Amino acid sequence: MFLAPMLAEASPPSRVPPPLRGSPGEWLFEPKMDGLRCLAVRNGREVTLCSRNNLPFNSRFGVIASEVAALPAGNFVLDGEVVAFFEGRPDFAVLQQGNAASVEYWVFDLPWLLGRDLRHLPIEERKSLLAKAVPESEHVKVVGEISGAPQQLYDEACKAGWEGLVAKRAGSPYRAGRSPDWWKLKCGCRQEFVIGGFTAPGGSRTAFGALLLGYWQGDELAYAGKVGTGFNETTLSQLLARFVRLERPTSPFATRINEKLARWVDPELVAEVGFTNWTPEGRLRHPSFLGLRPDKVSRDVTREPCGPGAAPRS
Numbered sequence: 001m002f003l004a005p006m007l008a009e010a011s012p013p014s015r016v017p018p019p020l021r022g023s024p025g026e027w028l029f030e031p032k033m034d035g036l037r038c039l040a041v042r043n044g045r046e047v048t049l050c051s052r053n054n055l056p057f058n059s060r061f062g063v064i065a066s067e068v069a070a071l072p073a074g075n076f077v078l079d080g081e082v083v084a085f086f087e088g089r090p091d092f093a094v095l096q097q098g099n100a101a102s103v104e105y106w107v108f109d110l111p112w113l114l115g116r117d118l119r120h121l122p123i124e125e126r127k128s129l130l131a132k133a134v135p136e137s138e139h140v141k142v143v144g145e146i147s148g149a150p151q152q153l154y155d156e157a158c159k160a161g162w163e164g165l166v167a168k169r170a171g172s173p174y175r176a177g178r179s180p181d182w183w184k185l186k187c188g189c190r191q192e193f194v195i196g197g198f199t200a201p202g203g204s205r206t207a208f209g210a211l212l213l214g215y216w217q218g219d220e221l222a223y224a225g226k227v228g229t230g231f232n233e234t235t236l237s238q239l240l241a242r243f244v245r246l247e248r249p250t251s252p253f254a255t256r257i258n259e260k261l262a263r264w265v266d267p268e269l270v271a272e273v274g275f276t277n278w279t280p281e282g283r284l285r286h287p288s289f290l291g292l293r294p295d296k297v298s299r300d301v302t303r304e305p306c307g308p309g310a311a312p313r314s
Contacts, residue, residue, distance in 0.1 A: 001041055003077055003111050003119075004176035005052045008166060008184040010191075010304040016150045020167050020183060028123065029153050030143050032164040032184060033106050034090035035083030036295045040068045040105070042076050051295035057082070064105045067137045075114050076133060079174075080107035080143070089161050092272060096235075096291035107134055108143040108166075111174050119174040126174065158187035189306035190274040190290070193224055194298050196252045198243060200261040207236035208243070211271060211289065212253075212262060215303045220254035221267055222303070224282070230289030239292075242269065270296040278306065 011017045020027055037052040038061070047069045049057035058065050061082055068078070083090035084102045095103065110130040111119045118126050127145075134142055146153060150167070157165050164186040172181035193213035201209045210228035214221040231239075246265040251257055275287040 001043070001077065001112070002050065002054050003039065005037065005039060005079055006109070006174050006176060006182060007052075007178040008182035009178060009180055011183055011185045016154055016185065017183065020150050020185075026170055027150065028168045028170055029146050029148075029150070030108060030166045030168070031146065031157060031162055032166050032186070033081035033083050033143065034092045034163040035081040035095055035106075036293075038064075038080055038082045038105060038295070040064075040076075040078040040080070040107075042068060042071070042074065044074055045069065053295060053297045055294055061103055061105070064103065064139050067140045068105070070137070071134060071140070073114060073133050075112075076110065077112035078105075078107045078130075078134070079109040079111060080105055082106075090163065092290050093230075103139065105140045106143050107140065109174060110134075121173065122171045123168055123174070124170065154185050154187075163187060163190075188274060189277055190272070191304045191306070192270045192293050192296050192301050193273050194221060194267045194301050195243075195265060195269045195271055196221055196223075196267045197257070197259075197262050197264040198239075199226065199228075199259055200263075205236075206233065207240040208263075211239075212257060212259065213271065213273065213284070213287075214253055214267065215301050216299060217254075217302070221252050222282075223253045223255055223257055224303075225279075225284040225287065226259075227271075227273055227284065227287040227289050229287070235289075268298050270294075270298055270301055275306075 038057055039050050041048045047065045049061055049065050082103055082105050084095040086094045110126050113129060113133060154165055167183040169181040193215055195211050196214045197212035199209040201207060210226040212226050213224045215224055243265050246268060248264050248266055251264050252267045270293040272290040272293050273287050274290055275284040277285045279285050
């Protein structure tokens with residue numbers, strides 16, 4: 001049984017959006033976990049881990065599947081994030097390196113329990129049931145709430161090096177798709193981009209030089225620039241092998257890209273990229289590749305708020 005997950009609206013870095021500045025107790029806050037969204041479904045002995053777009057995760061995170069199978073309840077759906085830690089904080093790059101022994105599953109919601117659909121219940125009730133249904137183990141944890149003034153919590157999270165915060169409206173149900181009842185507050189400019197092509201390698205670089213990135217504006221793939229840092233030799237070769245299977249003769253971008261030796265791919269793969277801001281021309285400033293996002297669907301990738309030049313979500 002796959003349940004479409006609830007998704008959060010994005011807020012520009014550096015400030016808490018007006019909807020979150022309401023009266024005390026109107027919002028619940030959690031640390032934003034820097035990992036892969038994961039739904040865990042258990043029916044008796046059978047456990048299925050999958051991404052938000054229903055890709056299988058069991059073989060990749062077998063240690064988590066085993067511990068989910070050992071939980072007391074025999075039927076449930078958990079919603080959470082698979083993360084790997086570095087120096088006490090979740091680190092997406094470490095997760096991409098594939099050390100399965102170091103991963104943890106941080107659960108933050110319980111849409112289904114013992115044959116009962118809980119999605120209509122207020123979030124406080126779902127969290128209370130979650131705490132009872134999931135005793136923590138070595139690789140399965142429960143995300144706790146943090147309390148305080150929203151802007152202060154956000155500033156402290158960024159100062160501590162976390163990815164940011166997630167704010168959830170008190171009393172809200174669990175709804176499939178994006179909802180203003182959930183907000184993600186990122187500490188820096190960072191989002192997913194669609195890979196539409198790549199350039200030839202130069203110097204000592206192997207496989208390729210840079211990724212050509214974009215995001216969807218309606219049915220058109222807008223060009224966002226290229227990223228040529230953040231790769232190791234293993235990543236370069238693995239990405240090139242995937243590009244060969246997706247290669248196409250024409251550019252998928254809506255505008256002409258001035259790259260003489262570019263090679264084009266079907267716009268299916270999604271990359272996580274960190275950057276400092278957008279240029280006035282709508283290109284990424286100082287981007288760095290963080291990893292692929294198998295849990296994200298290409299057509300869901302739009303430009304998210306970041307800095308004064310940010311464009312609204314399409």
